Amino acid sequence: xxxxxxxxxxxxxxxxxxxxxxxxxxxxxxxxxxxxxxxxxxxxxxxxxxxxxxxxxxxxxxxxxxxxxxxxxxxxxxxxxxxxxxxxxxxxxxxxxxxxxxxxxxxxxxxxxxxxxxxxxxxxxxxxxxxxxxxxxxxxxxxxxxxxxxxxxxxxxxxxxxxxxxxxxxxxxxxxxxxxxxxxxxxxxxxxxxxxxxxxxxxxxxxxxxxxxxxxxxxxxxxxxxxxxxxxxxxxxxxxxxxxxxxxxxxxxxxxxxxxxxxxxxxxxxxxxxxxxxxxxxxxxxxxxxxxxxxxxxxxxxxxxxxxxxxxxxxxxxxxxxxxxxxxxxxxxxxxxxxxxxxxxxxxxxxxxxxxxxxxxxxxxxxxxxxxxxxxxxxxxxxxxxxxxxxxxxxxxxxxxxxxxxxxxxxxxxxxxxxxxxxxxxxxxxxxxxxxxxxxxxxxxxxxxxxxxxxxxxxxxxxxxxxxxxxxxxxxxxxxxxxxxxxxxxxxxxxxxxxxxxxxxxxxxxxxxxxxxxxxxxxxxxxxxxxxxxxxxxxxxxxxxxxxxxxxxxxxxxxxxxxxxxxxxxxxxxxxxxxxxxxxxxxxxxxxxxxxxxxxxxxxxxxxxxxxxxxxxxxxxxxxxxxxxxxxxxxxxxxxxxxxxxxxxxxxxxxxxxxxxxxxxxxxxxxxxxxxxxxxxxxxxxxxxxxxxxxxxxxxxxxxxxxxxxxxxxxxxxxxxxxxxxxxxxxxxxxxxxxxxxxxxxxxxxxxxxxxxxxxxxxxxxxxxxxxxxxxxxxxxxxxxxxxx
DNA sequence: GCGGACTGCTTACCT
DNA sequence: ACAGGTAAGCAGTCCGCG
Numbered sequence: 107x108x109x110x111x112x113x114x115x116x117x118x119x120x121x122x123x124x125x126x127x128x129x130x131x132x133x134x135x136x137x138x139x140x141x142x143x144x145x146x147x148x149x150x151x152x153x154x155x156x157x158x159x160x161x162x163x164x165x166x167x168x169x170x171x172x173x174x175x176x177x178x179x180x181x182x183x184x185x186x187x188x189x190x191x192x193x194x195x196x197x198x199x200x201x202x203x204x205x206x207x208x209x210x211x212x213x214x215x216x217x218x219x220x221x222x223x224x225x226x227x228x229x230x231x232x233x234x235x236x237x238x239x240x241x242x243x244x245x246x247x248x249x250x251x252x253x254x255x256x257x258x259x260x261x262x263x264x265x266x267x268x269x270x271x272x273x274x275x276x277x278x279x280x281x282x283x284x285x286x287x288x289x290x291x292x293x294x295x296x297x298x299x300x301x302x303x304x305x306x307x308x309x310x311x312x313x314x315x316x317x318x319x320x321x322x323x324x325x326x327x328x329x330x331x332x333x334x335x336x337x338x339x340x341x342x343x344x345x346x347x348x349x350x351x352x353x354x355x356x357x358x359x360x361x362x363x364x365x366x367x368x369x370x371x372x373x374x375x376x377x378x379x380x381x382x383x384x385x386x387x388x389x390x391x392x393x394x395x396x397x398x399x400x401x402x403x404x405x406x407x408x409x410x411x412x413x414x415x416x417x418x419x420x421x422x423x424x425x426x427x428x429x430x431x432x433x434x435x436x437x438x439x440x441x442x443x444x445x446x447x448x449x450x451x452x453x454x455x456x457x458x459x460x461x462x463x464x465x466x467x468x469x470x471x472x473x474x475x476x477x478x479x480x481x482x483x484x485x486x487x488x489x490x491x492x493x494x495x496x497x498x499x500x501x502x503x504x505x506x507x508x509x510x511x512x513x514x515x516x517x518x519x520x521x522x523x524x525x526x527x528x529x530x531x532x533x534x535x536x537x538x539x540x541x542x543x544x545x546x547x548x549x550x551x552x553x554x555x556x557x558x559x560x561x562x563x564x565x566x567x568x569x570x571x572x573x574x575x576x577x578x579x580x581x582x583x584x585x586x587x588x589x590x591x592x593x594x595x596x597x598x599x600x601x602x603x604x605x606x607x608x609x610x611x612x613x614x615x616x617x618x619x620x621x622x623x624x625x626x627x628x629x630x631x632x633x634x635x636x637x638x639x640x641x642x643x644x645x646x647x648x649x650x651x652x653x654x655x656x657x658x659x660x661x662x663x664x665x666x667x668x669x670x671x672x673x674x675x676x677x678x679x680x681x682x683x684x685x686x687x688x689x690x691x692x693x694x695x696x697x698x699x700x701x702x703x704x705x706x707x708x709x710x711x712x713x714x715x716x717x718x719x720x721x722x723x724x725x726x727x728x729x730x731x732x733x734x735x736x737x738x739x740x741x742x743x744x745x746x747x748x749x750x751x752x753x754x755x756x757x758x759x760x761x762x763x764x765x766x767x768x769x770x771x772x773x774x775x776x777x778x779x780x781x782x783x784x785x786x787x788x789x790x791x792x793x794x795x796x797x798x799x800x801x802x803x804x805x806x807x808x809x810x811x812x813x814x815x816x817x818x819x820x821x822x823x824x825x826x827x828x829x830x831x832x833x834x835x836x837x838x839x840x841x842x843x844x845x846x847x848x849x850x851x852x853x854x855x856x857x858x859x860x861x862x863x864x865x866x867x868x869x870x871x872x873x874x875x876x877x878x879x880x881x882x883x884x885x886x887x888x889x890x891x892x893x894x895x
Numbered sequence: 896g897c898g899g900a901c902t903g904c905t906t907a908c909c910t
Numbered sequence: 911a912c913a914g915g916t917a918a919g920c921a922g923t924c925c926g927c928g
Contacts, residue, residue, distance in 0.1 A: 388912090390910095477912060514914040515910070536910090623912045630912090638913085667915090668910045715918070723909050723916055738908060738917075745906065745919090795906065806904050808920060841920065862919085 109134055110234040112251045113227060114323055115375055115467055118218050126353070126373045127235060128251070132321060133353055133373050138241045140221050141171060142195045144213035145178065145494065146188040146205060153188055161204050168197050179493040180211070182549035182569075187211070211494045219482070222465065223489050229467040230458065251458070256283045256317065257326040257446035260334045261439050265423045268823055271340040275306045277426050278436060279313050282443035283320065289436045294429070297436050307345055310338070314350045317374070324375050324468070325351070326450050328399045328442070331378040331473070335369050336360050375469045379446060382453050382472050389476065389616055391456055395744050396794070396829065403445045406452045455605065459613035463583070476620035477627050483617065484624070484632060487579045496548070496631040507628035512638045515668035516646045518653070520720035522713035524761070524874050525664065527675040528727060529683040530703040533648065535584070536669035537622040540644045542581050543696025547574020548625075548634040562640035563647045576632065580621050584697075587614040645669065652690055652700065659686055665711065667723065670703065680705060704729050708762050712870040721870075728762040740867045748790040750863035753777045757868055767875045774868050781856045781864070791859060792831040792848050800826045809834065809845035817847045834858040
């Protein structure tokens with residue numbers, strides 16, 4: 107038989123591999139079998155014994171199925187190895203253990219990944235599959251993937267705060283796709299988009315049927331891996347229902363491993379946009395500061411979502427019991443599903459392209475960090491190059507690596523002050539270009555084939571003859587990206603084709619920037635202290651020699667961080683600055699390049715609070731179009747109150763845009779006055795801090811921990827990872843004593859907000875304008891610095 | 896007994 | 911569960927001061 111389509115998802119049970127292939131006419135399931143194997147480095151004469159040996163496991167004899175001799179690359183050297191085939195993946199660790207006198211390789215690779223790598227089968231890419239009772243042939247074809255997507259959201263009855271599946275029903279399920287949006291429920295609701303069923307069971311069954319009728323491929327939601335899907339599963343079990351969210355009436359599987367939940371929906375892919383938003387924000391693909399669905403929607407789409415602030419989570423159960431409010435609850439639920447569809451338009455394309463470049467399924471990609479993505483790509487590449495895939499380090503090895511961190515980038519201390527005429531240059535993709543230019547790879551290190559090698563500033567030597575897997579793969583990604591960027595220029599902005607290619611080049615960029623991480627991440631297969639430290643040492647070398655040359659030419663180098671250099675032009679022209687850049691580029695090796703980032707007419711660098719030196723990683727620049735670029739200041743941090751951040755922003759604008767320091771002082775005076783008069787709403791005074799640990803494992807007392815503990819006593823549930831928003835109230839002695847969550851705060855302490863929020867945020871900038879702290883104090887009484895204003 | 900200096904714990908930012 | 915460099919807040923402790 108023959109079908110063409112793309113691999114949507116793959117799962118494996120006992121011995122069979124199940125492939126879900128999406129074709130033009132629907133999703134088809136094909137099963138395949140496959141012999142697992144590993145590599146053995148052993149002398150010729152042992153193999154006869156191994157061929158015959160049997161080990162007993164639970165009384166069952168286990169033996170190898172077959173073997174062959176192959177030539178393979180092991181740590182940069184070509185060797186003869188045995189490829190040992192087994193009957194079942196579960197036999198591999200047993201046989202490996204019996205062979206512990208010899209070196210084995212690739213014995214701990216997940217079966218599905220092994221299968222996909224060996225078949226050179228890439229999820230989301232199209233193939234023609236020729237198959238009978240197993241797959242006989244896979245031929246790549248040129249077709250684009252496409253998905254039927256649906257977003258959903260559930261509401262639960264919650265009279266005791268957190269819903270409990272044993273007694274609290276799911277009261278609504280909303281969904282939205284490209285065509286329609288509906289709410290399923292089982293009480294009367296006066297909205298045209300609502301479908302009312304006789305009971306909860308019927309509602310759940312109907313939801314499963316809707317997925318099947320619409321032939322959904324991607325099930326989208328927000329925090330569905332942690333809440334909606336597990337709750338649906340648990341609730342169905344309580345009701346004695348099969349929750350057939352999968353294709354062919356197959357049930358959803360919820361697996362707990364450790365603190366993480368793994369969800370499988372046969373034939374479909376659940377995509378939780380919450381971890382996706384966090385991931386893409388972390389690596390700078392989008393900028394999001396807080397991760398509630400509402401905030402993400404607002405920050406990505408730029409307008410308020412349709413969901414109004416009409417529903418408080420803890421009131422959902424009351425609204426369900428009130429006929430008029432139930433209508434509003436339905437609006438709210440529908441709004442959430444629609445919002446998920448909208449944010450998916452921003453987040454999903456990059457994830458899809460990432461999956462296609464790194465060779466993982468979309469499901470895995472959407473729940474993986476960059477480490478896994480690069481690892482997957484390198485594993486595929488290693489197989490293509492007949493090169494051994496390094497092992498995952500064991501626990502003690504990870505600890506050993508962690509104990510011994512690698513020296514990283516250089517940061518120059520800036521002289522605090524307000525500057526004019528600034529030029530900023532940076533090295534384009536510094537670490538990737540160093541890796542490629544110097545062929546840095548664990549297995550090109552200390553080769554025995556070259557005399558003339560790349561020698562790092564630390565003295566490590568890298569081969570000049572055989573290209574390493576890391577530089578080779580990286581170079582391919584970068585070449586592809588350059589090609590795409592050229593194509594992009596020919597297309598009209600925001601056209602469908604343009605957006606697709608834009609997402610593709612972003613995916614390539616994300617991946618390219620993660621290769622350095624693979625050499626220094628203690629859990630990485632391709633970890634190498636020598637490589638990682640060589641990359642950073644070359645980085646320091648290039649930036650420091652650039653600084654030196656700039657100074658020799660008479661530029662003032664104000665600041666530098668890792669790959670950037672900031673010059674004060676003084677009496678020099680822009681042209682001279684560009685000539686300096688050219689002269690640097692002439693001497694750089696390989697594909698390394700220093701680029702102009704921009705010219706800035708004005709900028710502020712501040713001093714550290716604890717010393718007179720300049721603060722690194724904190725500055726503000728204004729470009730020629732009047733756009734302000736801010737790094738590190740309180741106003742970009744979420745753990746400062748809105749009032750402090752807004753005041754800091756306003757005075758920066760007054761100084762950088764208007765050049766008016768009187769105005770800046772006026773703004774501060776005004777804000778302090780309003781704080782004193784109690785005019786500032788509590789919402790503007792909230793300080794958000796994430797609790798990275800469980801509340802009981804803190805060694806210290808701090809405002810966020812103390813506020814959270816008090817809230818827990820009042821019955822609130824706060825888990826590890828929660829973002830708590832607190833207010834410093836008038837009630838208590840220490841700051842921690844005064845801290846209360848926003849919902850429990852009744853007043854605020856103006857002294858705190860003036861002296862500990864506004865003053866530190868603005869003073870460090872105003873100091874650069876001549877407003878000295880000592881000078882302020884000399885003015886007199888010990889009322890605090892605010893008395894000056 | 897009080898305030899400044901300093902340390903340890905912790906979070907969030909920059910590249 | 912990406913690394914390392916960095917700033918900075920709060921709580922607690924040490925130290926000097928008469």
